[in-house]
Amino acid sequence: MKANTRMFGAIDIADDKIITMEKGMIGFPNLTHFALIFDEEKKDKAFRIMWLQSMDDGDVAFPVTDPIYIKEDYAPSVNDEIIAPLGEIHADNTYLLVTVTVPKQIEDFSVNLKAPIVINTDSNRGAQVITEDDYPVKFKIYDLLKAKREKAGE
Numbered sequence: 001m002k003a004n005t006r007m008f009g010a011i012d013i014a015d016d017k018i019i020t021m022e023k024g025m026i027g028f029p030n031l032t033h034f035a036l037i038f039d040e041e042k043k044d045k046a047f048r049i050m051w052l053q054s055m056d057d058g059d060v061a062f063p064v065t066d067p068i069y070i071k072e073d074y075a076p077s078v079n080d081e082i083i084a085p086l087g088e089i090h091a092d093n094t095y096l097l098v099t100v101t102v103p104k105q106i107e108d109f110s111v112n113l114k115a116p117i118v119i120n121t122d123s124n125r126g127a128q129v130i131t132e133d134d135y136p137v138k139f140k141i142y143d144l145l146k147a148k149r150e151k152a153g154e
Helices: 080-086 142-151
Strands: 002-005 009-012 033-037 050-054 061-066 093-099 117-120 125-128
Touching: 002 050, 009 125, 080 117, 080 125
Parallel strands: none
Antiparallel strands: 002 009, 033 050, 050 061, 061 093, 093 117, 117 125
């Protein structure tokens, strides 16, 4: 699938890498096809920002990250009916992402733990869901990331 994107220019993503989100992202119900774009050189880095690029609208890309680096015990509870369209979900085929917000004040850098994106890697079907847990929409991570970097000596 080809897309002309604002951030990455013209891209061509193999059909088997396209993530289909039947209901789109919250606030973007008509955008149902996405590609996960990331820097291959940073794939082994614990914290990295990736982009969930809409293949339906090249102007739309969501910064996302793996929540485990931020909150190691992150295990959102989701109603089974909501994720049923993704197919059979189990630990080996589930990939979780959370959206990232980078405001003008870097100290307010945050992730949305309340509405993760659940992807079935076997079917490449995904959904942004609202957890049943009491996770925050804006979980500030600047100080957390700074402390982890200092501890790692980066």
